[in-house]
Amino acid sequence: MKILIIDEMHLGIVAMLQKAGHQVTYSPKITRSDILDQVSDFDGLIIRSKTPMDRELLEKAVNLKFIGRAGAGLDQIDLDYMAEREIKLFHAAKGNRDAVAEHAVGSLLSLFNNVIKADSEVRKGIWDREGNRGHELMGKTVGIFGYGNMGKSFAKRLAGFGVRILAYDKYKLDFATDQVQEVMWEKVKAEADILSIHVPLTPETRDFFTLKELESFGKPFWLINTARGEVISFATLNAALDRGILRGAVLDVLENEKFQKFSPGQKAEFEKLAARENVIFSPHVAGWTFESYEKINKVLVKKIKKAFKD
Template identity: 70%
Template sequence: MKILIIDEMHLSIIPLLEDAGYQVDYKPTIERKEIETIIEEYTGLIIRSKTPMDKPLLEKAVNLKFIGRAGAGLDKIDLKYLERRDIKLFHAAEGNRDAVGEQAIGMLLSLFNHIAKADQEVKKGIWKREENRGEELQGKTFGIIGYGNMGGAIARKLSGFDVNILAYDKYKSGFGTFHVTEVGFRQLQEEVDILSMHVPLTPETRNFLTMEVLEQFAKPFYFINTARGEIISFDTLNEAMDKGIILGAVLDVLENEKFSTFTKAQKAAFEKLASRHNVVFSPHIAGWTHQSYEKINQVLVEKIKGAGF
């Protein structure tokens, strides 16, 4: 069985696959045109997110039996076409869920305690204590939307912080534990002090957090997004912060992550967001650790082997 890898991966994936009996072609710099010319040779394809797996490309993959997605997001894959062709899809969210949980909490603590600001001030010889007085996580109600691998991981990481954890998932039930209370969306809106998003990008979740939805929250809250930026627009974030609905934001993902392609309106809205002292950014690196880079491979290969390919 021949497997084509079209994105850069931790190189441990090659011996893992070869030891399992697969023939591996590792082509991390390959472009779409070349993929289209050779994809018919392969029964397996391993990807990240560089190349969309759309119908025109997949139609050329006449012998394809499975795709392995090294990561969690599936928004660039034509899932309906895969189902129609009975092409199996494996993804490895288990491999980076702990990294996502750590990143989200780390960024929130940085926001609460003004760590980035205070660090820069001290390095410049500025010693401001009162201006950098922090906020405690303990005692707050932490709301999670989406209780899959990522939502479950952040809940586990929070278990030692003495917080009240509420979780809402439209498509799951019965997941409550002694430290996580399963709730409906309305209860979440009534009680949260912190809201963390852990949903995939779908037509349903794109622009899910509108001003209409946000205005229904009972009290101001802090916002964390390590899922997908398109869940909430720059404009909505700015308006919600201007109105005091969102007290501060932790953003690992953006509505548009390619700065060079910003529209004029996006550029202005992002610059306004970036000028705020109560917003902490990172460049889509939640889950992007040295350890998760390797763990994703292990999870993915085990799933492929377990399916009998």
């Protein structure tokens, strides 16, 4: 097949696809207009998030047999139209699930132990032990919202910390283990000290975490979001932190990740959020490790080979 790669990828994927007999065009700097002009020539597309796989583009992809998404999120892909056209979709959540899980645990421990604040102070000659007294993870109840590849991997990383794990997934059943309790959402809200979000962005999850939803939790809690920023707004985060509903937050994703395109309201709310010492940010890198960069390739190529084997 003729395959077009439109985003930066570990170059190992080109060799793997060529070895499988495919003709590969690697064009990470290609523009959307050029994709629209050229896509009709290709049987497969491999993407990250450069441009939406919307109806406009898919209609021009008259020979398209598959899209390979180098990552987990599918919110920029017109899944209904792909199904209508019987275009196969492969994504590589298994390739970066371990990276996401480790990042979530590491960031939570950093938040609990004031690592960023303490580091900044010591560099300035401030030796404040009491002001940097931390919390222990042991004994806490951790709620997991969404128990797919990422949620399950996060739970696995928590196994040695002596925590109680409650997991909720609206679309999965019978996934409980000796370490993980499968529970209803109301039980998570009633008992969690920490909540980690691991759901895709869909119309159902967009803005799911309203202030009203957070108010229904049984006690103040810490929030981890390595999923999609659009599930909770800056304004909601600030309001919940101001009122003590949230004790702190780990945010690898934001409702708007293009700073230059913030609305005036988003700009003001983000600046308020950024001034808080009990919030840790990272630039959507939880799944972006040197190891996951290669693992994603292997997962995608394996799926493509399996689907189109002779």
